[in-house]
Amino acid sequence: MHGIILSFVLLLIILVLPILSTASELNPERLSDQPWDHSPITVYIDNKSLPLHYSPTYYTQIEAALEYWGEGGNGKLNYTPVFEIVDSEKADIRIRWVENLEKNASAPSEVAGYSTPWIDNGRFVRVDMLLGVGDYKGTEWIQYDDETMLVLAKHELGHALGLEHSNDKQDIMYPDYKQKDNVNSLMSEYGSLLLVAAYAALAIIVFFAVSWLLRKTKR
Numbered sequence: 001m002h003g004i005i006l007s008f009v010l011l012l013i014i015l016v017l018p019i020l021s022t023a024s025e026l027n028p029e030r031l032s033d034q035p036w037d038h039s040p041i042t043v044y045i046d047n048k049s050l051p052l053h054y055s056p057t058y059y060t061q062i063e064a065a066l067e068y069w070g071e072g073g074n075g076k077l078n079y080t081p082v083f084e085i086v087d088s089e090k091a092d093i094r095i096r097w098v099e100n101l102e103k104n105a106s107a108p109s110e111v112a113g114y115s116t117p118w119i120d121n122g123r124f125v126r127v128d129m130l131l132g133v134g135d136y137k138g139t140e141w142i143q144y145d146d147e148t149m150l151v152l153a154k155h156e157l158g159h160a161l162g163l164e165h166s167n168d169k170q171d172i173m174y175p176d177y178k179q180k181d182n183v184n185s186l187m188s189e190y191g192s193l194l195l196v197a198a199y200a201a202l203a204i205i206v207f208f209a210v211s212w213l214l215r216k217t218k219r
Contacts, residue, residue: 044091065153
């Protein structure tokens with residue numbers, strides 16, 4: 001009888017481990033504690049290959065976003081980044097704008113910004129950052145204003161500094177603009193409830209299975 005119960009316990013562990021693995025990834029705030037192995041971090045802002053609806057004030061929003069992170073940002077970094085804006089496409093962080101990310105850069109639907117880190121031995125070699133300048137609402141084109149661009153720039157620079165998405169809606173790293181990256185939106189929003197439900201369902205199954213076996217043994 002003890003062998004049967006032990007088998008059920010092992011089965012329970014096997015079923016729960018994948019859930020725990022997923023749950024541990026629900027709020028990964030930091031991709032790396034020290035993603036860059038040097039300072040300053042050079043930044044190239046492409047103000048030459050510009051989309052139709054680009055606004056010259058967007059450049060200022062990038063500068064403001066760099067200042068935000070240089071002054072501590074959301075407080076989640078383990079280091080203080082120092083930036084240097086350079087006129088070279090060989091910079092560490094390379095920022096450019098496109099008219100529409102989904103159409104012009106094959107990004108996921110409804111994504112407003114996208115950062116691609118190139119990593120070697122756990123450190124960033126470079127980060128390519130794309131920022132859309134607007135999106136369609138139905139058939140109407142809506143251009144992003146400066147406030148929206150500032151939020152996008154801060155968010156994407158957070159990724160370029162090693163931060164992942166946050167579940168805190170007050171955090172700049174919360175995916176306000178559905179910047180999906182590697183976040184499963186269902187698990188991100190309902191992960192805790194799903195985990196509790198899974199535990200409850202497994203507990204009920206094991207309880208009834210063991211009860212049935214006990215009754216059968218007594219017969």
